[in-house]
Amino acid sequence: xxxxxxxxxxxxxxxxxxxxxxxxxxxxxxxxxxxxxxxxxxxxxxxxxxxxxxxxxxxxxxxxxxxxxxxxxxxxxxxxxxxxxxxxxxxxxxxxxxxxxxxxxxxxxxxxxxxxxxxxxxxxxxxxxxxxxxxxxxxxxxxxxxxxxxxxxxxxxxxxxxxxxxxxxxxxxxxxxxxxxxxxxxxxxxxxxxxxxxxxxxxxxxxxxxxxxxxxxxxxxxxxxxxxxxxxxxxxxxxxxxxxx
Numbered sequence: 335x336x337x338x339x340x341x342x343x344x345x346x347x348x349x350x351x352x353x354x355x356x357x358x359x360x361x362x363x364x365x366x367x368x369x370x371x372x373x374x375x376x377x378x379x380x381x382x383x384x385x386x387x388x389x390x391x392x393x394x395x396x397x398x399x400x401x402x403x404x405x406x407x408x409x410x411x412x413x414x415x416x417x418x419x420x421x422x423x424x425x426x427x428x429x430x431x432x433x434x435x436x437x438x439x440x441x442x443x444x445x446x447x448x449x450x451x452x453x454x455x456x457x458x459x460x461x462x463x464x465x466x467x468x469x470x471x472x473x474x475x476x477x478x479x480x481x482x483x484x485x486x487x488x489x490x491x492x493x494x495x496x497x498x499x500x501x502x503x504x505x506x507x508x509x510x511x512x513x514x515x516x517x518x519x520x521x522x523x524x525x526x527x528x529x530x531x532x533x534x535x536x537x538x539x540x541x542x543x544x545x546x547x548x549x550x551x552x553x554x555x556x557x558x559x560x561x562x563x564x565x566x567x568x569x570x571x572x573x574x575x576x577x578x579x
Contacts, residue, residue, distance in 0.1 A: 337369045342393035345417040346400070354404050361400055369396035372488075382458035383480055390497065391484045394418070398493050415496040422503035430508050439509040443472040450474055459483065476527040482520040494521035 337343070343365070350361040372392040379387060394414055401410035433439050447467045454460045459480030466473040485494040498521035505514040518524035 337366070337373055337393070338388065340389055340393045341421050342390065342397055342414070342417050343369070345420070346393075346397040349401070349413060350404075357404060361404065364403065365396050365400045368399055369393060372396060376484075379459075380457050382453075382455070385453070386458060386480055387484065390418075391481055394493060394496065395485065395488050395490060398490055411492060411496075414493065415499065418496045418500045419503055422500040425504045426506075426508070429504065433509045433512075439512050440470070442508075442512060443470055446472045476520070477525075479520050479527060485521075491521075495519070497521065498527070 346365055347358075347362060350358045354361060369392060372395060373388070376384075376387050376392065394417075397417070398410055398414045401413055405413070433442075450462055450472075454462060454476070456462075459478070460476060461478030463475040463477055464473070465475060479494075481497045482491070482494045485491050498516075498519040502514065502516055505512075508514070516527075519527045521527075
């Protein structure tokens with residue numbers, strides 16, 4: 335199965351060209367062959383799950399395994415983590431710039447709710463447990479995740495943390511009235527990923543919490559935006575959610 339180019343494959347090619355020029359051809363061939371094999375093994379996955387597998391999970395595994403041919407395992411892990419981190423930092427800058435529009439930050443929890451249901455639902459291999467959604471609150475426990483499951487299946491559970499960390503990089507500090515917090519994740523060996531969007535005075539329970547918080551007072555002082563439906567549509571496609579995922 336021929337793989338489409340992803341940011342991970344581009345960054346991998348750049349790494350081997352710069353650091354291992356004499357072996358670049360061999361390493362690129364090994365990466366392509368491993369990724370093709372992974373794609374073939376997962377060809378029966380649902381369309382929704384394929385989105386995550388093809389864009390991030392499988393290219394990440396292929397890059398991680400191939401880099402271990404020419405560097406220590408920990409260095410290979412940090413190299414792939416760097417690929418994911420670089421994209422996350424770019425996404426953070428773009429999202430933070432978008433949220434300079436007055437009042438726009440107030441739409442983010444609703445975008446998270448809708449995107450979780452459409453992109454991170456059971457059909458994609460996730461098992462979200464909605465604890466509270468609505469009224470500026472997004473609280474979801476993710477009991478199952480294909481990023482964690484697939485990395486574990488292929489013997490590299492440590493790689494999952496790269497994708498978990500990308501969320502923190504992408505969403506921390508986006509706006510003064512939005513607070514992203516996380517205490518535990520499946521990728522860190524916990525039994526769930528819990529994600530919350532709650533008012534600023536509130537803080538999470540001590541279970542894998544990713545928190546986006548809204549200030550109640552600021553909401554009262556700012557009426558709904560007249561063009562909120564248009565912006566909401568734009569936001570739901572701009573936010574890359576879990577793992578830039």
